[in-house]
Amino acid sequence: MKLHVLLLALLFTCSLYSQNGTLKGKVSDSDAGLAPLAFATISIAGTTLGTSSDANGQYQLSLPSGKHTVLFSYLGYDTQSFGITIAKGETKTQSASLSSNSTELEGVVVQATSKKAKETALLLDQHRSLEIKQNIGAQELSRKGISDVAAAVAKTTGVVKQEGSGAIFVRGLGDRYNATSMNGLPIPSNDPERKNISLDLFSTDIVEYISIDKTYSSRIFGDFAGGHVDIISKDHSGEGFFNFSIGSQVNSNAVKQDQFLLLSDRNYLGFSKNDTPQDPLKNYQFTNSLNLKNRAPYGSNFGFNTGKSFNIGQQGQLNLFATASFDNKYKFKEGMVKSVQAQGDATKDFATKEYEYATNTTGMFNAQYSLNPDHKIGYNLLYINGSSESNEEYRGYMRDLADGAEGGFLRRGNYVQNTLLVNQLLGEHKLNEQFKLNWGASYNTIKSDMPDRIQNTFRIKEGDYYFTTNSVTDNHRYYQNLNEDEVAGRIALDYKFGKKDDLLYRGKWTVGYSSRFKNLDFQASQFNYRLGNALRNVAVDPYNLDAVLNKTGFENGDFQFETFLGDRNLDIALTPQTYEGKQSINGGYTAVEYELNPKWSAVVGLRVEQISQEIKWKTQLDLAGDKNTFEKTAFLPNLSLKYALNDRNNFRLAASKTYTLPQFKERGLFMYEKATGSIKGNPDLYPSDDYNLDLKWEFFPENDEIFSLTAFGKYIQNPINEITITSSSDDISFANTGDSGYAAGIELEIRKNLFTFDDTHKITGGLNAAYMRTHQELDSEKVRKENAFGADFTHDTASFTGAADLVMNADLSYIKEWNDRNIMATISYAYISDRIYSLGSQQLGNSVDKGFGTLDFIFKTKLSEKLGLGINAKNLLDPKLERVQENLDQNILVQSYKLGKSFSLSLNYQF
Incomplete structure (x- = not known):
């Protein structure tokens, strides 16, 4: 009997289906080169029938035979309608291309968007x-x-x-x-x-x-x-295109210089030979010149973007996208910098000049293959080579080095080259209506080289320059290499449940796993000049040091090199300072999203991580070498609540627990010397635990407008800070400086159409601001108990370093479009208030960076369907950037400079 009923039901279902036809097609975004428009709504007028387009803009809908009006809609886009007639068993195709408008937000159910560039x-x-x-x-x-x-x-x-x-x-x-x-x-x-x-x-x-x-x-x-x-x-889907751009840029400070002095023998494109000399203690092997060269400080840039899609079979599609670019920039800063004691006495007091040159070469290739609307695999390849070159000059008073009436001169030439290679493989698979699998894997490498950093220090007497010889480190050449590789992966399975009348689901349960495995190798070598009598009291030209610090002088014994381990007579002298780091994080998690009712929704999640970090070192602070390991298991609950008061207003709450790890170099017993002091790691450093709470209100008057207000708070147990430790040399290290600290504040965001003349002609405005207060305990006794060094904080409490009480951005834009042309002009202003740069110790006050504002103007126009022009003017106010040391009895200006204005012009052409 049950079998008969089952057969009758099956026959009845098949008979109903046989009376239906099938409507399918693709929804495209006409404003984005006919790119697929995901999750657009396809509905039949006067009925409850409907569906949504998938991630590739494709849809399929079963319809009763007869005449229908099909509506294609998407929030913020014009709705299109088509009349169709479909016969039973017939498959008919109807596609649509939608254009954006200024329609107000309504209760249209949209789960995601395809093109999030807009x-x-x-x-x-x-x-x-x-x-x-x-x-x-x-x-x-x-x-x-x-x-x-x-x-x-x-x-x-x-x-x-x-x-x-x-x-x-x-x-x-x-x-x-x-x-x-x-x-x-x-x-x-x-x-x-x-x-x-x-x-x-x-x-x-x-x-x-x-x-x-x-x-x-x-x-x-x-x-x-x-x-x-x-x-x-970025990726691409749709019609093929090729876009080429070219531009130039100048900095007002840089172009004013009669000579723009940079390092010799550094590659203009940012690709330099970065090998450390094998044995410079016995044979002079340095190839880079100590002399500077003059460059014309005019920046440039060029690049291209291209993409094309290929249909494969009836449902498959291959989308390709590539971009490559190069740009370079020149900057010049001139000002002052000093170091002062608690009583206000200066240990250094300099007039400074800094010449800077930076390059960036970027290439990215992206391939996405959709087997069908339910299965997609993508590959991303990203290559970045960035270089930064600087010539820093300091003239003035240096206690114990150049404290005469004429002072001294210190010059540091620095070059850093970073090369990043990112490989990513990503996949999305819709297993059925309820199950979806997402996964990703990556292998990334970074190589960061600081080859041949050069520092020379001189005292000035009667207008002549003499090398300082208080310490062999006064004059040196330094090499640093960092190699890091990381393998990471993630996988997550989503299960939708609780189907509603509108065919959407009330809930989603996610189970996932992610991991990352990092290996780091760092080494540094410094070759210090031990000057002989022939150079100790001989006047030299600081801009022609190749005349005296050369191979001939080395072979004649005018100077020799030594490292932190000694000179050429010691076999171990060439051993570099090294540390190696390994870190692994394995995390499993689960999360449930659930719509309690049309207004209330929640996400409840738990992540459990197992963290292991190991570091080995062999440095001047520990010649025998050692290692340090710590492990941590973290339970990280989180909660998000959303209350949709109506279609335009949301109230949200989020709460969570997280943690903060110390970094490799902070925990390795390694000494890193800067022009302003020495920094060393602390193996006794340990993680902080963090507790986070947010409350937010959002209001969306229209599809491109928002008003939001957020209150947030963070409580941090055992915060980590960079501090000056109690020592004769005032070295800098890292420590858990107190039992707790907190950050709390409010954030405001506004985006509003101020004047709308029509859909293609308007003036818009935006404002976001954050006001916050941070507070942390500073406990000198805690530092002494937990570490191998002490601290003597000037204050018992302080704000977090780098935390500004007020941060604000505002912009005003004019937009006009007609035919194939447009004009877009934006003026933007940003402000940041005072913030602590470094914490005071031993009666020294905190160093505070003073607040400042910047003003930019951007103009872009499309001159024709294919040709575009852009003009940028940045930092038009050119404010002084100042740092003040707030000692107990007075505030002392310790740094001041201007960045200069920047102007750029660009042209782009799309074939």
Whole structure:
């Protein structure tokens, strides 16, 4: 009987199906070169029938035979309708190409977007997400004239870029509290002193959008408290194209110099030979000149983008995208810098000049193959070569070295070359309506070389220059090599459950695993000049040192080299300082997303990580060598709640626990000497635990507008700081400086169409600001108990280093489009208030970087369908950047300089 009923039901179902036809097709974005528009809504007017396009813009819908009106819609785009007639058993194709408009947000169910380069798409993603997130896309980057990822991230709420580097501070928390990834997979650092890679290495040419997570979710590694920056690389689908661009750039300070003096023998393109001499103690093997050369300080850039899609079979598609670019920049800074004691007496007091030259060569290739709408595999290859060259000159008073009436002269020539290679393989597989598998794997390498850093120090007497000889390190050549490779992987299985009447699901359960395995090899060699009597009291020309510090002088015995281990008579003298690091993190996680009702949704997650870090060293501080290992198991719960008051208003809450690891160089017993002092590692350093809480309100008046207000708080146990330790030489090290610290504040974001003349002619404005307070305990006794050195903090409490109370960005844009032409002009202003640079100790006050503002103007126009022009003017206010040491009895200016204005012109042509 049961079998008969089953057969009758099956026959009835088949008979109904046989009366239906099939409608299929593709939905494209006409504003993005007919790229696929994912998750557009396809519905039948007057019925409840409908579906959504997949990630490739494809859709398929079963319809009863007869006449129908098909509606294609997508939030922020014009709706298109088509009348069709379909017969039973017939398969009919109907495609649509949608254009964007200024339609207000309504209750259209959209789960994701295909092209997140657009501001409207990213706001939609932010609106619909169950987690708190913030994004900046290629469209906004272009409008604001942003050329690298570090500058891009600094345009988002509560983020500050550290001047002179690609490091960022998120909500007052610096490098150690942040994390960087690309397409969800981690990227190694290019700097042995930093956890994160310098974001200014990444050209925005490779970026579709950048996601900044300030709240924690289980898919992210737990070494995170400030922000997680995920760079989503560009890809392509649709019609083939080729775009070429060329441009130039000048810095107002640089072009004013009669001579722009840089190092000799460094490659103009940023590719230099970086080998350390094998035995310079016995044979003079240095090939780089000590003399400087003059360069014309005019920067340039050129690059191309290209892409093409190929259909393979009935459902397959291969999408290819490639980009390559080169740019160089010149900068010049002139000002003053000094070091002072607690009583105000100067130990160094310099007038400074710094000539800088930087290059960036970037190439990326991206291939995505879709076997069908349910299965996609992608490969990303990214190559970046960045170089930074500087000539720093310091003239003035140096206690014990050049403390006469005429003072002294110190020059340091520095060159750093970073080469990054990223390989990523990514996959998405829709196993059925409810199960989806995502996975990714990467192998990344970074090579960072500092070859032949040159430092020479002189005292001046009666206008003549004489080498200082207080220490052999006064004059030296230094080589540093960092090689790091990392393998990382992730896999996650999603299961949808709780199907609703609208055919969507109420919940999703995710189970995943991710890991990263890092190996690091670092070595450094310094060759110090031991000057003989022939050079000790002989006047020299500091701009023609090749005349005296050369092979002939070496062979004549005018000078010799020695290392920290001794001179050429010792077999071990050439042994470099080294450390090796290994780190492995294995994490399993689970998370449940659930819609409790149409207004309330939640994400509950738990991640468990096993962390192991080992470091071995052999340095001047420990000639025998040693190693240090620690392991940690971390349980990291997290919660996100969303209350949708209506289609335009969201209230959100996020809470989580994370941790902060010390870095390799911070834990290795290694001494690193800078012009301003020496830094050494601390094997007794240990991780911090972090507790995070966010409350946020979002209001979306229209598809391209937002008002949001966020309150956040972070509590950090055993925070880590860079400190001046108690020693005769005032060395710098790292320690857990207190039992606790916290950061709390509010963030405001506004994007608004101020005047809308029509859909293609408007004036828009944006403002984001963050006001925060940070506080931490400084416990000298704790430092003494837990470490092999002591500290004597001037104050018992302080703000976090790098944390500004107020950070603000504002912009105003004019946009006009007609036919194949457009005009876009943006003026933007950024402000950052005072922030601590370094903590005071031994009665010295904190060093504080004073607040300043910058003003930029960006103009872009499309002169024809194929030709575009861009003009940028940046740092128009050219403020003084000042640092003050706030001693107990007075504030003393210890650093001041200007960066100069920058002007650039670019042309691009699309074939």
